Amino acid sequence: xxxxxxxxxxxxxxxxxxxxxxxxxxxxxxxxxxxxxxxxxxxxxxxxxxxxxxxxxxxxxxxxxxxxxxxxxxxxxxxxxxxxxxxxxxxxxxxxxxxxxxxxxxxxxxxxxxxxxxxxxxxxxxxxxxxxxxxxxxxxxxxxxxxxxxxxxxxxxxxxxxxxxxxxxxxxxxxxxxxxxxxxxxxxxxxxxxxxxxxxxx
Amino acid sequence: xxxxxxxxxxxxxxxxxxxxxxxxxxxxxxxxxxxxxxxxxxxxxxxxxxxxxxxxxxxxxxxxxxxxxxxxxxxxxxxxxxxxxxxxxxxxxxxxxxxxxxxxxxxxxxxxxxxxxxxxxxxxxxxxxxxxxxxxxxxxxxxxxxxxxxxxxxxxxxxxxxxxxxxxxxxxxxxxxxxxxxxxxxxxxxxxxxxxxxxxxxxxxxxxxxxxxxxxxxxxxxxxxxxxxxxxxxxxxxxxxxxxxxxxxxxxxxxxxxxxxxxxxxxxxxxxxxxxxxxxxxxxxxxxxxxxxxxxxxx
Numbered sequence: 001x002x003x004x005x006x007x008x009x010x011x012x013x014x015x016x017x018x019x020x021x022x023x024x025x026x027x028x029x030x031x032x033x034x035x036x037x038x039x040x041x042x043x044x045x046x047x048x049x050x051x052x053x054x055x056x057x058x059x060x061x062x063x064x065x066x067x068x069x070x071x072x073x074x075x076x077x078x079x080x081x082x083x084x085x086x087x088x089x090x091x092x093x094x095x096x097x098x099x100x101x102x103x104x105x106x107x108x109x110x111x112x113x114x115x116x117x118x119x120x121x122x123x124x125x126x127x128x129x130x131x132x133x134x135x136x137x138x139x140x141x142x143x144x145x146x147x148x149x150x151x152x153x154x155x156x157x158x159x160x161x162x163x164x165x166x167x168x169x170x171x172x173x174x175x176x177x178x179x180x181x182x183x184x185x186x187x188x189x190x191x192x193x194x195x196x197x198x199x200x201x202x
Numbered sequence: 203x204x205x206x207x208x209x210x211x212x213x214x215x216x217x218x219x220x221x222x223x224x225x226x227x228x229x230x231x232x233x234x235x236x237x238x239x240x241x242x243x244x245x246x247x248x249x250x251x252x253x254x255x256x257x258x259x260x261x262x263x264x265x266x267x268x269x270x271x272x273x274x275x276x277x278x279x280x281x282x283x284x285x286x287x288x289x290x291x292x293x294x295x296x297x298x299x300x301x302x303x304x305x306x307x308x309x310x311x312x313x314x315x316x317x318x319x320x321x322x323x324x325x326x327x328x329x330x331x332x333x334x335x336x337x338x339x340x341x342x343x344x345x346x347x348x349x350x351x352x353x354x355x356x357x358x359x360x361x362x363x364x365x366x367x368x369x370x371x372x373x374x375x376x377x378x379x380x381x382x383x384x385x386x387x388x389x390x391x392x393x394x395x396x397x398x399x400x401x402x403x404x405x406x407x408x409x410x411x412x413x414x415x416x417x418x419x420x421x422x423x424x425x426x427x428x429x430x431x432x433x434x435x436x437x438x439x440x441x442x443x444x445x446x447x448x449x450x451x452x453x454x455x456x457x458x459x460x461x462x463x464x465x466x467x468x469x470x471x472x473x474x475x476x477x478x479x480x481x482x483x484x485x486x487x488x489x490x491x492x493x494x495x496x497x498x499x500x501x
Contacts, residue, residue, distance in 0.1 A: 020246070053260025061270045062309045075261075075270040080353050080386050092443065104445060109238060125250050125444055126388040127477035128257035129270040149310045149318030150318055158390060163253065165246070165446065176385065183381040183439050190435040191377055197431055198369035198425050 004160060004191075008053030009098035011118040017166050019175035023122065024162035025055055025099065030139075031154040032056040035147050037087035040094060045110055049153055051095040058084060058102030060150025061129075065137065073136040073156065074135035078103035081110075081121065089113030105167055105176020115172035122164035135161040140198030203489065205469070211489055212287060213294045217301025218501040219493070220275060220347050222304070223481035224267040224306055227258060228417045228495040231392075231478045234453045238390055238443075247448030252309045254476060272308040273349030275299045275330040278413060282340025286487055291343070299330045299457055311352075315360060332407070340486040344494075346413045349479040354391070357383035360401040360408070360470035369428065372397060372469050377439075379471045385445035388475035390453045392416060393436070396470040397425075397459040404468035407458035412474040413482075416454045425457045432457075441475065453478070 003015055017023065030049050039045045061076035068172030081102030084091075088106060091097065092113040100110075100119065103126040114120060125133060141155040168177040203211070227235075249320065261268035263453050281288055302308055303324040311325035313319065330349075359379050364370040376395055384391055396407030421427045432455040442448025460485035462468065474480070482495040492497045 005406055010398060022249075024248075059270065060309065062307055063270070070257070073266045075309075077272065078269045080356060081387050099257060103388065114499045123446070125253045125257075126251050127269045127475060130260040130266050130268055131257040131263060133266070134264075138280060148322060150312075150320070163486055164247065165444075176445055179441075179445055180385060181379070181443060182447070186439045187377050187381055187435075188348065189435055190438050194373050194435050195370040198373060198424075198428055201368050 002160070005099065007055055009055065010053065014098060014118060014120050014170050016167050017120060019178075021166045022134050022163045023166065024160045024165060025101075026103065026159050026161070027055070027157070029055045029057050029101065029156045029158045029161060031059045031061060031152070031156070033058050033151060035087055035151045036144065037084050037091055037151055039193050041087045041090050047095065047153075049141070049155060050095040054095075054097050055099035055101065056097055058100070061154060062134070063149060068123045071139040071142060071154070073133045073139055075129040076132045076136065081103055081106050085110055085199070086102055092117040092119050101164055105174065105180070107177070108174070111168050111172045111174045113178075114168045114170060119164055119168045120170060122170035123167045124162070124164055131172055132161065135159060137155045208292050208489060209294060212485065213301065215491060216295060216298035216345070217305060219281045219481055219483055220298055220302035220307040221308065221498070222499065222501060223347055224266060224308060225261050225416065225477050226266070226496060227477065229497045231453065232258075234416045236478060238296070238450055239336045242449050244271045244442060244444055244448045247442045249396060250443040250446060267306055267308065269351065269479070270309060271353065272306060272311065273351040273479070274311050275302070275324070276333065276348045276350050277330055278333045278348065278410065280337055280347040281337045282337045282342040284339065284341040284446035284487070285343045285485075286341070295330055295332060296325060303361065324417060332459040334368060342484060344482065344484045347481045347483070348413065350476055351475060353387050354473050355472045357387045358384075360405045360468070362401060363467040363469055365465060365467060367467065372467065373432065375469050376455075376471055377436070380436055380473070381439060382439070384473055385441060387473055388477065389441050389445055390443060390450060390476050392453045392474035392478050393432070394472040394474070395432070395455065395457045395465070396468070397457060397465055398462060399462040399467040401470065402470045403460060404470035405472070407460060407474040411458040412472055412478070413480055414456045414458075418456065420457050421457070423475070425459055429455045429457050440496040441500050487488040
């Protein structure tokens with residue numbers, strides 16, 4: 001059975017989730033990436049969207065403005081979450097955000113932030129942006145439009161948005177960091193074998 | 203054909219082609235992903251390949267860019283010295299990017315550096331980026347279009363090794379880039395390696411390498427051997443789609459090389475994500491054209 005999270009998300013919705021689990025989201029999902037993080041943390045500007053119990057998406061979509069002034073979500077996939085590593089721990093603390101959706105892993109600071117704030121990071125498959133757009137029912141608001149299309153805070157109402165693969169859980173476990181350690185362990189003997197076959201300089 | 207009409211015709215074709223490649227993957231990439239999907243046994247990895255396939259079908263059906271990051275547009279031009287619109291090509295490709303951005307629609311991805319403002323047109327200083335090769339005596343032009351997305355551009359790295367580090371050093375450099383920053387760049391990646399004399403020559407060649415077909419081989423036997431060894435070796439690490447582990451890591455490894463200074467080995471890595479959006483089109487002098495990268499295209 002599909003596990004579906006609903007905003008506002010409560011601590012108890014997340015405490016049984018473990019890295020590698022797959023969930024879906026129904027409710028509100030707000031795009032929030034590089035400059036929005038910088039404005040909140042460095043510039044100390046108030047975010048124009050309340051994220052308490054909410055979900056953010058590291059994403060910069062393609063949006064089309066319709067004749068009636070509304071916006072249509074054309075294509076919305078995740079962007080590289082690691083770019084937000086510098087800010088995320090403090091971001092979680094200040095906003096009370098519960099679900100961070102993005103691409104690839106994040107680092108130890110975010111893992112600590114997730115543990116402190118009882119939040120999770122999840123991976124939506126990168127590049128699958130049309131699949132994601134079909135799960136957006138409506139763009140309800142667009143804030144900080146001065147940042148341009150990719151960086152605007154698009155407030156999306158979504159239905160069963162996913163698959164979302166939990167990559168950092170509320171215990172601070174970090175799936176991609178675990179995987180990276182495994183890759184690094186595996187690569188040494190492989191490289192040794194290649195070294196002996198590429199001695200082209202004699 | 204009147205020159206003005208010819209310029210407009212080429213601009214329209216390139217605008218349509220640029221927009222097209224954001225929606226449908228080239229034939230070689232599509233085939234490779236289908237093969238990797240068949241070879242995968244890890245359930246989570248399999249479900250990711252299923253999502254990818256579902257996404258590409260939806261993009262085709264809904265006629266939308268398959269990934270929201272339609273990149274910075276780059277054109278790699280091999281133009282005959284006698285191609286009739288050689289002098290006009292730069293302006294044509296600039297306008298083609300503007301056109302494609304409307305047709306796609308493509309995301310506005312040009313931020314003026316230092317001013318730090320998104321231009322809102324997907325074009326800016328030296329963007330679209332053009333890379334030129336002039337072919338003597340030819341009157342044709344072959345253009346590779348590439349959407350350089352943020353995710354697949356981030357792992358890019360170049361350095362200059364000392365000859366004592368040898369091709370072992372090249373191997374280590376490639377592995378380090380792919381198993382660290384490559385993990386977040388939407389694997390399975392197409393890995394481009396430039397082996398050359400300095401950072402910028404190696405970097406340019408590494409980008410040229412990912413424009414080559416996925417299963418192509420470098421004509422030099424040692425370079426081809428190294429492509430094979432790196433591909434097999436990286437696959438053995440088992441990065442899987444999206445870095446979630448799996449039976450394979452990469453779509454392939456392509457190496458491009460030049461001669462080098464005896465004291466240096468320039469090496470660079472460029473990566474293409476699984477949604478490797480590139481296209482190759484060849485124009486004849488009368489502007490009739492053939493799309494070489496995508497089978498069965500109607501522009």
